[in-house]
Amino acid sequence: MDRENAVIEEIKTKLESIPSAPGVYLMKDVEGEVIYVGKALCLKKRVRSYFQSILSSTGAASSRDARPAARHLATKTADIEFIVTRNENEAFILENNLIKKIKPRYNIRLRDDKTFLSLKVDLQQPFPSIVPIRRVRKDGAQYFGPYSSARAVRATLRLLRTLSPLRSCSEREFRNRSRPCIQYQIRRCSGPCCGLISEEDYRTDLEVALKVLRGEVRELRDELMRRMDEAAQKLEFEAAAILRDQIRGLEHFSMPQKVENSRYDDADVLGYYRESGISEVLVLFFRNGKLVASSPFCFELPLEPEELLSQFVLRYYGESRHVPRMIFLPLAIPDMKGIATFLRNRRKGAVAISVPKKGDAAKLTDMANENARLSQQASRGMKQIAAGIAEALREQLELERAPLRIEGVDISNTGGSEAVGSVVHFKDGEPLKSRYRRFRVKTVGAADDYAMMREVLGRRLRRGRDEDNLPDLLLVDGGVGHVAAAVQAACEAGVTNLEIAGLAKGDSRARAVVTPSSGDEQPGAAKIDRVFRPGRRDPIDLPVDSGEFRLLQRIRDEAHRFAITYHRKVRGKQSLASSLDEVPGLGEAKRQTLLVRFGGLRGLKRASLEEIMAVEGIGPVLARRIADRLTKNESSS
Numbered sequence: 104m105d106r107e108n109a110v111i112e113e114i115k116t117k118l119e120s121i122p123s124a125p126g127v128y129l130m131k132d133v134e135g136e137v138i139y140v141g142k143a144l145c146l147k148k149r150v151r152s153y154f155q156s157i158l159s160s161t162g163a164a165s166s167r168d169a170r171p172a173a174r175h176l177a178t179k180t181a182d183i184e185f186i187v188t189r190n191e192n193e194a195f196i197l198e199n200n201l202i203k204k205i206k207p208r209y210n211i212r213l214r215d216d217k218t219f220l221s222l223k224v225d226l227q228q229p230f231p232s233i234v235p236i237r238r239v240r241k242d243g244a245q246y247f248g249p250y251s252s253a254r255a256v257r258a259t260l261r262l263l264r265t266l267s268p269l270r271s272c273s274e275r276e277f278r279n280r281s282r283p284c285i286q287y288q289i290r291r292c293s294g295p296c297c298g299l300i301s302e303e304d305y306r307t308d309l310e311v312a313l314k315v316l317r318g319e320v321r322e323l324r325d326e327l328m329r330r331m332d333e334a335a336q337k338l339e340f341e342a343a344a345i346l347r348d349q350i351r352g353l354e355h356f357s358m359p360q361k362v363e364n365s366r367y368d369d370a371d372v373l374g375y376y377r378e379s380g381i382s383e384v385l386v387l388f389f390r391n392g393k394l395v396a397s398s399p400f401c402f403e404l405p406l407e408p409e410e411l412l413s414q415f416v417l418r419y420y421g422e423s424r425h426v427p428r429m430i431f432l433p434l435a436i437p438d439m440k441g442i443a444t445f446l447r448n449r450r451k452g453a454v455a456i457s458v459p460k461k462g463d464a465a466k467l468t469d470m471a472n473e474n475a476r477l478s479q480q481a482s483r484g485m486k487q488i489a490a491g492i493a494e495a496l497r498e499q500l501e502l503e504r505a506p507l508r509i510e511g512v513d514i515s516n517t518g519g520s521e522a523v524g525s526v527v528h529f530k531d532g533e534p535l536k537s538r539y540r541r542f543r544v545k546t547v548g549a550a551d552d553y554a555m556m557r558e559v560l561g562r563r564l565r566r567g568r569d570e571d572n573l574p575d576l577l578l579v580d581g582g583v584g585h586v587a588a589a590v591q592a593a594c595e596a597g598v599t600n601l602e603i604a605g606l607a608k609g610d611s612r613a614r615a616v617v618t619p620s621s622g623d624e625q626p627g628a629a630k631i632d633r634v635f636r637p638g639r640r641d642p643i644d645l646p647v648d649s650g651e652f653r654l655l656q657r658i659r660d661e662a663h664r665f666a667i668t669y670h671r672k673v674r675g676k677q678s679l680a681s682s683l684d685e686v687p688g689l690g691e692a693k694r695q696t697l698l699v700r701f702g703g704l705r706g707l708k709r710a711s712l713e714e715i716m717a718v719e720g721i722g723p724v725l726a727r728r729i730a731d732r733l734t735k736n737e738s739s740s
Contacts, residue, residue: 114180118151118154121150121151122185123145123146123147123148124145124188125142125144125193125194126142126185126187126188126194127140127142127185127197127198128149129183129184129185129207130176130179130183130207130209131182131184132179132180132181138208139209139210140198140205140210141198142198150183150185153176153177154177173407176209191441191444191445192441192444192448195421195442196421199421209405210404211402211406211411211415213400213418213419221236221237221246221425222234222246222247222259222260223244223246224247225243226243226244227243227244229295230277230305233269233271233316235256235260263316264291266315267308267311268292268293269309269312270296271286271291274709274711275709275710275711276296277295277296278711281297282297284296327346331343331350366392367392367464368428369390370389371387372386372389372470372471373430373468374468374471374472374473375408375412375434375475376476376478378476380403381401381402381403381483382401382402382404382408383400383475383479383482384412384415385398385400386398386471389467397474399479409435409437412434413442416430416436416456417442420446420449426446426450427454428450428452428454429454429455430454430456430457431458431459431471433472439456442456443455485531485532485533486531489531493532493575496651499643499645500604502602504575506574506575506602507530507531508528508529508530508574508576509528509574509575509577509578510538511525511527511658511662512525512526512556512577512579512589512662513525513579513580513659513662514544514556515667515670516544517670517674521674522544522670523542523544523669523673524555524556525542525662526539526540526541526563527539527661527662528574529657532654541669552585553584556585556588556592557592560577560589560596561595564592564596564598565597576602577589577593577602579603579606580606580607580659582607582608583640586605586637604636604655605634606635606659631647632655632659686728687728688724688725693721696720696721697718700718708733712727715729715730
């Protein structure tokens with residue numbers, strides 16, 4: 104009690120010293136860890152609002168009760184620091200930077216937040232291509248999107264290429280190609296790399312694609328119809344057929360949108376819902392008057408809705424994301440004008456933040472709120488399902504607790520060379536990619552999977568032990584031997600309470616199989632996945648149609664995919680380095696000069712023929728050999 108009173112007295116003293124100026128405040132717990140970072144136009148007024156119950160008892164403040172969330176933070180706070188800034192905009196920037204650096208417990212974190220894909224067209228180039236990209240920059244290019252999935256982007260690009268034969272190659276390929284590729288042969292590219300189309304005609308084709316991306320489908324269709332009629336009248340039937348196919352392709356873009364409002368050509372609408380201490384924020388993206396995507400975010404933080412939304416807007420748009428012209432909020436947030444000014448500086452253009460009360464915008468915020476509610480209910484339902492699956496795993500695998508956090512481990516190598524390991528993390532049945540890890544095997548030279556597994560797991564578990572960050576269940580890809588290697592790695596790392604299991608093909612089980620020739624079911628045997636546990640010789644057979652069996656398979660397959668992807672990347676780099684050894688006339692000294700000049704193999708791959716020729720000691724003939732070797736290596740990998 105004496106210590107608690109001492110903390111209260113120290114906080115009261117700190118509150119008296121806080122100035123009435125803009126800045127950032129940091130709340131710390133008894134161990135000195137920063138638990139919350141906030142910003143304020145008036146530090147004194149904002150910080151004192153958290154401690155109304157303390158101050159009111161002494162008559163130092165009004166008797167107005169503090170907000171529930173504020174009282175929660177006050178009970179966790181043992182010390183306060185503050186940093187004064189010259190203005191509110193600097194406070195926003197400083198708060199954002201401190202949150203990203205410190206990651207306080209009670210500030211929102213956009214975990215597993217994906218930046219949606221957009222399509223970029225750089226009109227400053229003579230022959231622009233349409234490129235998928237995640238970061239929208241102020242570089243003079245035109246951006247379209249965002250798109251809700253990579254699949255949607257690929258589908259859009261495929262259709263655009265049937266409408267307009269634009270190039271799809273990389274800049275390095277475009278600069279170094281001497282003859283047209285297969286895309287030209289199948290009429291998906293007009294061959295600008297080899298001078299087979301003029302810049303003016305290429306721009307005409309590009310404008311067709313740009314009109315589609317802008318949503319000007321009706322106008323484009325009328326124009327294509329007119330051009331097709333003209334071609335038919337001139338008996339240019341081949342050109343007319345191409346235009347006919349383009350018109351048919353436009354039908355995919357002319358499907359009516361369920362949500363459309365031409366007034367909001369560049370707007371984000373935020374929805375909010377809170378239940379049982381869990382807040383859900385959902386963003387609806389309107390581009391060119393159409394709803395193109397949505398993105399939900401879930402937070403379990405003791406923050407008032409206004410403060411949480413204020414933090415969200417700053418954290419979400421304070422990154423490298425596109426800042427829209429209009430942001431509609433479901434409720435007013437503190438410092439709304441200051442945040443609008445901050446975002447205008449980021450966007451370098453007008454930004455309007457408002458809370459609509461009536462009209463179409465109010466209907467859109469209502470729709471966003473309803474979608475936030477449905478999203479949270481769906482998430483809660485998925486968590487309940489995941490909890491049920493975890494409980495089933497606990498019973499069937501005889502675990503001490505239900506495994507809500509499971510890590511999968513796999514090894515990938517080619518005959519023992521370029522060996523790598525992967526660790527994937529699943530929480531509540533879903534991948535948590537921020538916790539994925541990959542390893543280069545350093546101490547094992549031969550093709551020994553068990554030794555490689557011990558090395559990778561030893562490194563992972565030692566760090567997890569030190570950080571008190573271990574999963575509920577460790578799943579290895581393999582049977583008895585791999586499980587034994589994992590147990591040995593855990594013992595050597597000093598981890599004694601870790602649950603371990605392996606998933607591998609077991610003995611054959613008789614079942615009905617369908618033969619390709621007859622299509623009839625015939626008795627047969629197939630090897631299926633079985634679970635292996637330490638101390639048990641016999642595997643555990645889980646029901647093949649159960650959720651727990653499918654979850655373990657999914658984790659094993661994801662670990663395998665992650666390991667294979669990294670192994671191919673490592674092997675590709677080694678292959679590229681080896682391919683340079685095969686270039687006639689390129690000795691060790693010149694090779695090192697190239698790598699230093701371009702900052703490694705990746706930079707050398709992106710270099711143009713002219714840039715390679717500019718390196719001292721590299722003539723035109725040798726530069727062409729190097730470029731050809733790099734192109735050949737890239738196409739074969």
